[in-house]
Amino acid sequence: MSRIEQVLQTLKGQGRKALIPYITAGDPHPDRTVELMHTLVSAGADIIELGVPFSDPMADGPVIAQACERALSHGTSLRQVIAMVKEFRKTDNETPVVLMGYLNPMEAMGYEAFADAAADAGVDGILTVDLPPEEAEDVAPLFSARNLDPIFLLAPTTTDDRISAISEHSSGYVYYVSFKGVTGAAKINVEEVAEKVGHIHALTALPVGVGFGIRDAETAAAVGRVSDGVIVGSVLVDTIARNQADTDQLKRALTDLLHPMREALDSLAS
């Protein structure tokens, strides 16, 4: 069983929901990412989605797009991101890490080399925004063979046939994109999400994480009520952007943001 499956199963046994924060690796500076990852864990993260910066993040709104630009201005590469995970693993062997990004940096590194290095560093899952399962037929098996969970996206526009097919290609969890839009847009409709996620649950046994539009304890709880976990991205990245000058203040701000979400999610238990 993969580390992701283990964590999600344990949470399920406790009647709890996963809190899955996203930050962009290398933002505000590559030297600080590992430290921030530990901060996320202390503040209640169950799984970390670590963004691999890309020059053309087409599915992201301005907040994460600018985080990519900041990370790339310091030359953050995919190899470096993998090294950050290796560093993180020196003191944290429990928290699963999912690399989230776009395909081209992996293609440039070479899929086999990438999968080897990621597995060796202790990465647990790979989520590639612009890689639908149809194009992943050669790549996904390389991941699975190394115990890296391929995690695919589901969207409000995904038909039932595709939900089933995509779930079959996925392991760990599936990521439901809560609305039609880019990251950071504020248009989540909890009722619609509840309906679609209920539907997804009927079509797959995999846990369903919901991302896009979760920005506070209230939205986290509302979405947590109907899903297996919530992914929180832009609001964290925005906090990083606004507090980048002072690391201690930044860590406090991230904690202040995540902690209430953790509590709100845990208050759903039992």
Add this chain to the structure above:
Amino acid sequence: MSVKLTKEMLSALPDNRGHFGVFGGRFVSETLMDSLMTLEREYLRLKEDPDFQAAFDKDLAHYVGRPSPLYFAERLTRETGGAQIWLKREDLNHTGAHKVNNTIGQALLAAFLGKKRIIAETGAGQHGVATATVCARLGLECHVFMGAEDVQRQALNVYRMKLLGAQVHAVESGTRTLKDAMNDAMRDWVSNVDDTFYIIGTVAGPHPYPLLVRDFQAVIGRETRQQSLDQAGKLPDALVACVGGGSNAIGMFYPFLTDESVELYGVEAGGLGIESGQHAAPLCAGRPGVLHGNRTYLMEDENGQIAGTHSVSAGLDYPGVGPEHSWLKDVGRANYVSVTDEEALDGFRTLTRVEGIMPALESSHAVAYALKLAAGMDKDQMVVINVSGRGDKDIHTIAQLDGIEI
């Protein structure tokens, strides 16, 4: 060295997932998959629908003004002293470039799909103008995304789009050119996918765009083939077209792919020279990767980050290229070459002075290469240049280079 392509080989391309060999495909976020699959299904149906084709042909004839002439450039031929030089006059189309062939076709598709809101990306502004034009005609809401740098260097086209009723969004992210405009268009599409049709301006993007844009532009090559037979009594020996995303080139090449005797030359933007790294020539100097929904030759760094590009011509200033060109390169059917900014400017001046035809700076790349090519060919041979657009939009750029204020 070219391989023999057969009709059968070509009819299997792209495959049902949009692949041209290892190139092409559909690399987009899940939200867009359903729309792309619907578009593909509807397009494949309409492609065989005589009413749709008749509507397309009628618009091309009466609105665009097709067929565009195939013109024998007699004086240019004499001055060059080699093969006969002929010009396919896409610059004479309504709105001044080949781009309108495609926007007419895609606007018809949008109408069949019942979409009322149109978005487009543009580099030189020609595709933006062509999109704004068909939207004005059909009463559709039109949003054009354009890199902030291009908004500056193509001010004339920006104003044309505004006059036509389009909203022009200046894109400040990334390198502020065509690739960033395409990113923002994709972001808009994902956010408004229910009511919005994305009219992509070249043979790039996710499947089925490279297929349908090629089909709409192939009228260029079909006409050229027939006109060559009618006016010169034979097929050309070489075709030359500039390559940005590659739509005017593929439109010209496609109907000739099985004509083994016809050499194909796609001319990329060599910018300040390939050695300088300041260019936009992915086929000449890039490597395969994935961007904007397809796998193709790209300009990128060793970490897979897309590289900045440079060209004097905004319409060629793009780090990728249509996937079918990548395939044609790898199978050896087409030759991909480059000319520098300076050579393109010389091409512009030569065609302007010798034939009284002012080509777009994009097209000037094809002119510049064709003049070199023709000079080394026999007098009884025939070269056709695709003059993809007219140069009015570039007068400011040229004047500026000449140090003249207008």
